[in-house]
Ligand code: FES
């Protein structure tokens with residue numbers, strides 16, 4: 048069976064089992080390895096992509112449900128190439144990355160949230176990140192970076 | 205230039221150069237290597253804790269579609285281990301833990317490989333299992349390794365017997381006399397902790413090929429040389445036939461401080477002639493995690509009314525699981541963690557690694573230190589309460605200072621912990637207490653101290669100075685997220701050579717390109733690889749200055765390297781560019797490079813006769829920490845909320861304060877998980893109940909708060925530019941501090957971690973019986989093989 052969907056603005060067709068999770072289609076078939084397959088149970092958020100602009104965990108979406116839908120991955124979030132969006136630039140400027148495995152998912156979640164919520168509080172940002180686990184950073188410096196995108200600069204110690 | 209001048213130049217918030225690829229999804233971790241050229245390996249793993257293998261037939265699997273290679277114990281006959289060679293790569297006759305690999309198989313696709321595993325015929329005869337350390341030490345306990353005597357011992361001075369895989373003891377002074385003194389109060393406590401799972405987001409994984417008669421292992425590891433050695437040992441091939449390369453590693457925390465599945469893929473690559481990818485599924489990764497070990501501890505102290513600790517006895521049982529692994533080595537560390545922090549009149553410590561039929565344990569950030577600090581600091585509060593002294597005052601009086609003896613009799617240099625306690629007081633005063641936030645809930649507060657030490661040990665570095673003035677640093681250091689390879693090392697090399705850190709290229713680890721190295725862990729990378737790098741830079745500098753001195757008609761001692769130039773000191777603009785000097789050196793003697801190496805300075809030692817069974821008797825580079833926590837407990841649910849967390853950390857010199865902040869925030873978060881909700885329970889089949897993220901609860905954003913911290917600089921250090929490793933130690937006291945604060949809030953004896961809400965409720969309701977370790981004798985010597 049085959050499914051045609053848009054991935055980062057390009058028409059792509061997947062032929063195979065329609066129950067295949069989107070994460071495997073992206074990583075194994077399209078070799079878009081930016082989204083990370085960490086828990087495969089919907090708990091860690093490392094596999095987050097946008098489906099029609101909404102952040103979703105790609106490990107829980109059977110590819111067969113995506114015919115005609117638009118998927119954006121970390122590879123396509125900033126328009127490709129070496130461009131960074133505001134969230135990525137802030138993460139870079141605040142030097143918050145460690146092992147990096149959670150960051151593609153963090154970027155996808157934060158980018159969508161900050162587009163819709165102009166001046167979120169620290170608590171609201173933390174609540175929004177509840178589906179994105181990180182084993183390295185202890186989160187707070189990621190929150191600092193995200194707040195800076197909204198002009199709420201946090202005093203860097 | 206003077207050392208102080210270099211050091212100042214090296215200090216900066218240099219951003220990490222791997223961040224851009226990591227936030228754009230371009231970084232290629234080991235798990236991202238794939239595509240049509242690789243085939244996929246899977247392991248048949250045991251589903252019982254203890255059994256004899258009666259029959260194994262892999263022939264049906266060979267006939268399955270896509271299968272390229274199948275390996276069993278016959279293909280990897282060697283035993284490996286740390287201290288004792290007790291570990292087979294694939295089980296041969298006996299199954300010793302749930303999850304133990306028996307067969308490795310590779311096929312064109314993962315689905316084909318899994319389908320083929322399912323038709324392997326395996327017949328097992330159940331054997332009695334040893335599920336706990338108490339069971340392992342019982343009289344007539346079955347032996348996890350009936351043939352323990354026949355194993356090759358790889359380290360001198362082993363003390364072991366039956367289910368005691370290894371024992372390390374300290375005896376200093378006349379303990380019996382100390383405890384018999386009429387003027388002492390004797391305080392005794394039992395403590396216990398469960399396992400902690402590392403959960404690196406990238407699981408253990410490797411991609412292996414066999415080329416020109418050699419294995420090329422591309423792997424997610426912290427220890428390229430260990431992978432090389434273990435693969436050679438397990439497969440019975442010369443070490444020189446194994447090359448290990450390491451790309452960006454997606455988290456380690458100690459889990460990847462040992463070889464694990466790499467040799468399995470190596471066997472299959474040789475058999476199939478194909479590139480073999482092996483990746484632990486998340487379930488496998490959880491179920492066979494080389495966790496922070498569960499431990500059971502008894503401590504007894506004799507203390508005077510003035511608060512002097514005249515005698516201390518302790519026994520620490522560390523569960524190594526089915527094979528000795530890291531725990532064998534870690535027995536040595538109790539002397540410096542539980543035996544650390546305080547001046548002791550006499551000391552008797554027994555630290556034992558115990559075999560059980562459970563998944564093997566391993567090293568986890570501040571390994572051994574985290575739970576020994578928990579036990580020690582809880583015990584310390586109990587002592588202070590017993591003699592009616594303020595808890596912090598008791599610590600002030602007893603913390604190790606300049607020229608004090610550690611438990612093994614080593615002499616400590618410098619007053620560090622005392623002034624750090626003062627700095628914590630100042631930090632608390634400036635941030636103000638958060639008692640008001642408790643808002644009717646139970647409020648508790650605690651301050652603890654901790655001692656860690658850097659695993660120094662061997663490292664090698666080569667620095668090639670390129671004609672464009674850039675330098676290439678070649679080591680086998682690995683970037684696991686800690687940032688050392690991206691920040692501290694280029695900063696150190698740049699400062700030594702007077703070039704910008706952007707101009708320092710850091711080669712990723714390749715055992716074919718650089719000299720031997722102990723690996724990334726224990727806070728050692730900045731210190732050991734840093735020191736080797738500085739030594740390599742010295743050689744490079746000597747070559748440059750010899751020639752520059754002639755070119756500039758100035759004595760070498762008058763020349764400095766700065767801003768990409770070699771100048772006459774104090775007269776900027778007088779000299780020439782580094783490129784010109786390089787060109788001149790190249791024309792005379794060829795390209796400019798230098799080599800450096802480092803190992804433990806070995807300047808400290810234990811008192812003669814104090815230690816037995818230790819891999820190290822004294823510590824070259826102690827690191828201290830003071831932590832403080834305020835928390836609130838909901839008396840109806842047992843839920844603990846952290847209100848404030850503060851850290852004063854001994855960093856030697858803070859090369860990159862922003863990066864250290866990241867390590868402190870992340871390390872404390874991991875410690876909060878350990879203290880409060882990361883729990884592993886082992887069921888009747890010998891398997892962990894927690895098989896993934898749903899049941900093993902990592903700290904999430906809402907569980908943490910911004911950690912307040914103060915970096916303590918200037919303590920003595922043998923590290924380059926006075927540095928100490930900063931990434932390992934932030935987790936050290938978190939369990940201790942939270943436990944002491946919960947004890948403070950509830951007025952109860954907190955003896956075990958993690959403090960999950962049901963456990964906290966049981967404490968509050970008085971339903972938590974006092975912890976007793978019936979398998980650890982109150983008579984210390986009975987907990988040693990010396991008594992046998
Ligand atoms: S891999 Fe999809 S949520 Fe964890």
Ligand code: FES
Nearest residue numbers: 146147149181183
């Ligand atoms: S940076 Fe390692 S998991 Fe977040």
